[in-house]
Amino acid sequence: MRTIVLLRYLSDPQLREQITRATNKAEAYNGYTKWLHFGGDGYLRSRDPELQERAVKFLDLMANSIIFSTTVDMTDTLRQMATQGWELSPDDIAALSPHRGDNVLRFGDYDTATLHIPSGPYDSALRVPVDGS
Numbered sequence: 001m002r003t004i005v006l007l008r009y010l011s012d013p014q015l016r017e018q019i020t021r022a023t024n025k026a027e028a029y030n031g032y033t034k035w036l037h038f039g040g041d042g043y044l045r046s047r048d049p050e051l052q053e054r055a056v057k058f059l060d061l062m063a064n065s066i067i068f069s070t071t072v073d074m075t076d077t078l079r080q081m082a083t084q085g086w087e088l089s090p091d092d093i094a095a096l097s098p099h100r101g102d103n104v105l106r107f108g109d110y111d112t113a114t115l116h117i118p119s120g121p122y123d124s125a126l127r128v129p130v131d132g133s
Contacts, residue, residue, distance in 0.1 A: 032099040033063045035101055066104060070098040078126060093126075
């Protein structure tokens, strides 16, 4: 089975590109979570499997929350750019990544007093004219 998969991979450029794209996305996410997990260089210190699982789940939740927040901010910015007359290319938008670190204050002060207040509904559709259309 491995030989067949390997031969398909070698002979099919589209399959190689698809696998490379998926691998790059996974590696970008893993690199981002490692950057977020700054304490102890990202190593799990406990040998207790339950504590390890909890730490991994918390890190995953934190990373996904930050990625969602960054994506919301990027979408809002793209909408503002479109209303200001910028031409947005699908290729430019496709090159954007929510795995950014410049908007994250890892050691910053955060106000947690309003965390219990749910945010309103969010319209996730971009709906901007692309290339003058």
